[in-house]
Amino acid sequence: MATITLSFDNGPEPDVTLRVLDTLRRHELKATFFVLGRKLIEHRDLAVRAHVEGHWIGNHTFHHEVPLGLMTEAGAASSEIARTEALIGDLAHERRFFRPYGGGGVLSKSLLNRESRDHLAQHGYTIVLWNAIPEDWRDPEGWMARALEQCFAQDETLIVLHDLPTGAMDHLDRFIGSARDRGASFRQEFPASCVPMIRGEIVAPLEPYVSGEGD
Numbered sequence: 001m002a003t004i005t006l007s008f009d010n011g012p013e014p015d016v017t018l019r020v021l022d023t024l025r026r027h028e029l030k031a032t033f034f035v036l037g038r039k040l041i042e043h044r045d046l047a048v049r050a051h052v053e054g055h056w057i058g059n060h061t062f063h064h065e066v067p068l069g070l071m072t073e074a075g076a077a078s079s080e081i082a083r084t085e086a087l088i089g090d091l092a093h094e095r096r097f098f099r100p101y102g103g104g105g106v107l108s109k110s111l112l113n114r115e116s117r118d119h120l121a122q123h124g125y126t127i128v129l130w131n132a133i134p135e136d137w138r139d140p141e142g143w144m145a146r147a148l149e150q151c152f153a154q155d156e157t158l159i160v161l162h163d164l165p166t167g168a169m170d171h172l173d174r175f176i177g178s179a180r181d182r183g184a185s186f187r188q189e190f191p192a193s194c195v196p197m198i199r200g201e202i203v204a205p206l207e208p209y210v211s212g213e214g215d
């Protein structure tokens with residue numbers, strides 16, 4: 001049976017994040033919001049509401065402009081993580097969730113560099129990747145069919161959606177309903193296969209996601 005974990009990246013955004021929270025509440029679902037530090041400065045209240053309602057808050061870098069694996073300036077990648085974590089503050093989950101910026105959602109060696117890998121390990125982070133990316137930002141009307149296809153092609157799905165003002169989240173309610181109608185169940189916990197580092201400990205090979213490692 002298909003089990004689905006929802007995650008929402010690149011927010012918080014006024015209006016959209018609130019609507020997503022309302023939809024999740026209506027369906028009695030808990031999810032994780034991977035937030036950007038630069039947006040938290042203005043919209044931390046939205047992350048507070050998500051946290052209060054039982055959702056988990058994760059770190060998704062400060063700027064989200066250059067994947068950490070492509071950064072060469074010393075300190076740049078770890079500052080992307082540390083600045084955002086400081087803004088998340090007491091909203092952080094005790095496992096300290098971090099999701100690298102994928103640049104189009106591709107799992108590749110550009111996700112991390114050695115410095116950011118070491119920073120995450122030293123500070124006890126849990127790296128949360130993904131295994132379904134229906135590209136809702138590119139196709140706000142058509143993503144749902146692709147999402148359902150991806151979710152029912154495997155037992156455990158961790159899907160990346162975006163609480164961005166593209167219009168895509170207008171279809172979140174219908175997506176959840178359709179997935180449930182087809183027998184899927186939802187849970188907040190991540191599939192183990194998407195979590196290569198837990199509390200700073202590497203539990204699955206990280207080389208595929210770290211630039212300069214093994215190449």
Ligand SMILES: [Zn+2]
Binds near residue numbers: 009010101102
């Ligand atoms: Zn992102």
